[in-house]
Amino acid sequence: MPSFDAQRVVDTLDAWIVDRPARVVLAFLVVSGLFVVGLGGGGTDSGTDQFTEDVPAEQALQEVNDNFERITFGADSGSTQLIQEGTNVLAKPALLRMLEAQERLAGDPDLQVSSTSSVARAVARTLDPSADSIDDEIRAVERSSPSEIDRAVRTTVERNPGLRALLSEDYNARSASASATIGTVTHRLPGGGSDGPGTSGESPLTAIQLQAEYVVDAVGGDITVFGSGITSEELGNVINDSLGLVIPAAVALILLFLIVAYRDPLDLLLGLVALAMTMLWTFGFMGLAGIAFSQLLVAIPPLLLAVGIDFGIHAINRYREEHVDGVSVGDAMRVTTDQLLIAFFIVTGTTVLGFAANLSSGLSSIRELGVVAAVGIVFTALVFGIFLPATKVLADRWRERLGAPEFGSAALGSERSLLGRILPVGVYVARVAPKAFLVVVLVSTALLGQYGAGVDSRFTQEDFLPPEEPPAYLEYVPEPFRPGDYTVTQTTNFLERNFQTGEEDTTTVYVEGPLHRDDALESMWRAGADPPPSFVDDDGHARETSIVTVIRSYAAQDPEFAALVARNDRNDNGIPDDDLRTVYAALLDSPARDRALDYITDDYTSARIEYAVEADASQEAVTDDTRAVADRMRFEATATGGVIVLKAVSDVIGASAFRSLVIALVAAAGFLVFVYGVLEGRPSLGLVNVLPIALTVAALASTMRFLDIPFNVLTGTSLSIAIGLGIDYSAHLLHRFVEEYDGATDVDAALLATVRGTGGALTGSMLTTVSGLGVLWLAISPILGQFGLLIALSVLYSYLASILVLPTTLVLWDRYVASGAGRSLQSADAEAAPLD
Structure with missing residues (x-):
């Protein structure tokens, strides 16, 4: 694949960043002002109906409620x-x-x-x-x-x-x-309830x-x-109280680790301003685009923090590596941006693809998450790739003119530091037994992936509610951060424990078609014959309530109507199968009218049938059996009801998680192969970058199964997000390796420079992100706590896979694939350590 010289674009950005930094900063501030206008424009959506609205079973249930709401879902009560x-x-x-x-x-x-x-x-x-x-x-x-x-x-x-x-x-x-x-x-009620x-x-x-x-x-x-039932206000309050509890703790931890990573008050301030600008642009975009802030979009701030912290530490750390021994601010920043702009482009492209894979979801709320996350990552790259370097140039030139001191200007991971001695452990392993270690990694990835494939998918309102017993640590949380008292879970569990739930529940089939056709009622009744296992069986027929049971019930009370039914009942089973318009008209003109309209519309085009199901039947069994009965109808019939809607959403979440995972992996691998082929003439490096990510995803999925964390509306996005965040770490290391590899005496030296230089920045980013986002585990909302834990683990796993696994794959790539400087010079250098 021919190499593409991207230096002209990079040189243009270099010139603006180094020679016209004030204009760059001003331009970004003007754009920020435009995004301020959009803040809050999208509103908020705290209800869980956003997750069910795209499911056919829910659409059918809405039609049932619209047509037959008199009995179960009163419009005015x-x-x-x-x-x-x-x-x-x-x-x-x-x-x-x-x-x-x-x-x-x-x-x-x-x-x-x-x-x-x-x-x-x-x-x-x-x-x-x-x-x-x-x-x-x-x-x-x-x-x-x-x-x-x-x-x-x-x-x-x-x-x-x-x-x-x-x-x-x-x-x-x-x-x-x-x-x-x-x-x-x-x-x-004037507007009804849910x-x-x-x-x-x-x-x-x-x-x-x-x-x-x-x-x-x-x-x-x-x-x-x-x-x-559980109201949207309650769900919103739980989320808000969770954020009110964990955000101060997250900010404190992030600030602490950023102080350690930057070690300079001015650099710390610049990094925080860049993070704030990223948030402003993203939430301003949501308002301008009319996207409401929902429970699912709670994931956006942690994602932007994770990537923004990483970009910021990389930019400052790389600049510090160059700004030594009398090198001017401008020259140091030119070298920094020459290298980081390409790295940021690669990382942004792969990360955006990872998040955008959620556009394949069948739920609009997850698709919105994919759009907002992808746009937010692009904003993050612009802010930290252009705005932050420009402000750093302005700040350091100002500092030089005033003679202000610098604090902690050494790069993380220098050779003489403790971190610099620990980070190369993956390089040491690659020296000794790269083939054996690669086999171990491949086998481990396969086993973890197989185990992780058994992760369950689930969607219930309880995912958003706090536990019945509040965690003990809440006793030590001071006001005003202590969350309120929530009794909804405790009350719900109390009702389940102390009151008879009954021996049966119900499920619904919604039927559409010309129900005045002679065989309509017979067809609907025959569908309940020989009922499936989860249905309550009454002498070989499902226990049902429908327009058929209403006709039979009223015929038993009114002799005149009974005679009409008998005249139009050719097989004498109590179900009319001739001249149904006349039968319906007589029924709707009788005292049984209201009861009849609970099960058939007055234009005879749709009906509902309620079947009794065993109370202990599983959600999956009820769903499968109701769909099987619906398939027996000679009309268009849809299985619906609360249980089926929730199961349908669970199925969509599970399918979306798998589909977005495959799309994210394939798209990211293809993008990396293309980019490294065009920019470096080495497309094989793109595949080298994928192995640590595959290991990260497999480890995260197996962790979810081990901790019994299911795929739900928030954690269902975790695998594709893990790809987006994981590629961030390995792509930074790989791009730095390519730079060092082309001018190194051997591949060992290139790897050591890579893991000590970029690896030091990765370590600071990892510690900051894991601690800051991991604190979400303390949230009283289970779904938010699980998501925070998974994001923190995905960052940790990505870091470990990049530091430990990537050196081995690069050594083997150099040995068996490459024909560049690292391989040819290795054999000529007698002092190089053997890589056997």
């Missing part, structure tokens, strides 16, 4: 649960507290209460059947003796078995006692429930107000 705990919530004092709480809630006009229900109200009506208000029910309980109340409790639960679901599993009929109960309050398994933007129900907490607290007793 929402509910609040009152969870009461105590020694015996069925004793007289506890019953009165529940009744008083519901009375006060119903009497508050701001709460828009349309109805209330509870075991306490049912017991009171047993005590006084004439009671027609909560006031009457309170008086009935107050007038009754404890023994009368106990008898009323037993009678009420016996007559109404459905009330058993509102009592904890330790309910004892003999003693008429239970340790917990649930009351329900229904509110009138329509699906994900939480969307803002809901009026949230404000109502906050107000309800104050009303219930005034009653006393152990009654907790709990919403019907």
Whole structure:
């Protein structure tokens, strides 16, 4: 492949950076002002519906909700649960507290209460059947003796078995006692609540429930107000509190390591300004592009910090290597940018490809992450490749004119330093047994990759919520950094542990087509025959609720309608299969109209069928079985429902993680082969660069499986991100090696200069990034903590693979592939250490 002379472009940038630094700085400040305009323009999106909106099952569920929302997802109502705990919530004092709480809630006009229900109200009506208000029910309980109340409790639960679901599993009929109960309050809402398994933007129900907490607290007793689901506000608060906890710690650690790495106040200030400018440009771009800040984009600041810290330390460290022995500021910076601009281009190209691989995802939120990360990395390269060197030239010339002292101007990893003696360990291994070590690396990569291939994928709202028991370290966190108290996880787990969840759940099939066709109802009914294992079986047929069951139920109540059904039922099975328009019209003109419209639209073009499924059936089993039943339909049918939507998102996440990994590896390898072929005339170096990255990805995937960290909406991007960040380290080392290799006496000398010079900067970058981003593990949001841990590990693994593995691959490349200076001079140099 012919070599391309990129020096003309580099010389032009050199001239601007060294000869016109003030103009460069001014231009970057003007552009920063433009991006300030975009800050906050995209808004925020804290709901989880952003992850489900692209899934066909979710789109079908939305259509179900739009067409049949009367029964399950009321468009104008929402509910609040009152969870009461105590020694015996069925004793007289506890019953009165529940009744008083519901009375006060119903009497508050701001709460828009349309109805209330509870075991306490049912017991009171047993005590006084004439009671027609909560006031009457309170008086009935107050007038009754404890023994009368106990008898009323037993009678009420016996007559109404459905009330058993509102009592904890330790309910004892003999003693008429239970340790917990649930009351329900229904509110009138102008806009409805959440329509699906994900939480969307803002809901009026949230404000109502906050107000309800104050009303219930005034009653006393152990009654907790709990919403019907996890709200976007709660998710947003958890993320915000997590960031409020970990960002100060991350900033403190990053600042500490940057002080050690830069060892000069002015250089430290320049590095921090460059980091701030990178953030400003990226978030300004998001606002101008209309991209909302979401939970997933929490990943962007750590990524920009990781790459920005690396670029900054490399730029300053490389400049310090050249700015010695009387070399002027301009000459030192020209040599620095001559080398670093090409290295930054290579690193930026491969990193952008790694992040842009997420554009292949089936979820728009992950695609947005890919776009913002790729653009942010380009901004990082511009700021640290052009702006930072220009400001450094201005600063050092100013320092020379004023005679200001320099602090810690020596480069990291110098030969006489402790770090300089440790870093070449990979070179020493390459001297002794490069072939054997390479075999070990290849086998380890294969084994780690095989083990890591078993990483699970999962998507649940609980991924965003804090643990039930807050971590012990939170007790030592001072205000105002201490996060708030969150009870949603604790309450949810309490309900699961103490209340009967029932023997079955439901799943839904959404049917579209000309449902007035004669065989429509028969086809829908036959789909439930011989039900799959996860479905509840009623004498060889799935237990279902549909327009068919509504027709049969009303026919049993109305003889005239039953006669109509019989006249149009050719096989006499209670399901009409002729003149369905007439049957539907009669049904919709009857008292059963509302019930019928819960399962078929009034234009007869779509219907829903609800199937009962076993409560202990797995998410995967329910999904597979519902899809199998949907496939039996003669119409277009889609399996949907909350469980299926969540499983579909999990599948998309897993597929996206694998697809983006393959795309990132192939694209990065192709880019490196092309770039090294064009710039250096050595395309094989591109393949040499890939092995440390493959090892990093395999090690990260196996770590995820070992620590039981699944692919979710955030960690699902970790493998492609690991490629982007990992190539950063190996590309810096490889580019420096090429420079040293062309003028070295042998390959050993080139490697030693590389790992001590660039390796020193890599070490400072690694320590800063790992410590600063690893502190995200302390976040109270599990998904954020897992992501921080994985990013920190990907940086650590990339660093170790580059320092330890890359020297061996370069030695073997020099021995068997190259025909350049390193190989030819090695045999001529009698003093060179053997590389056997």
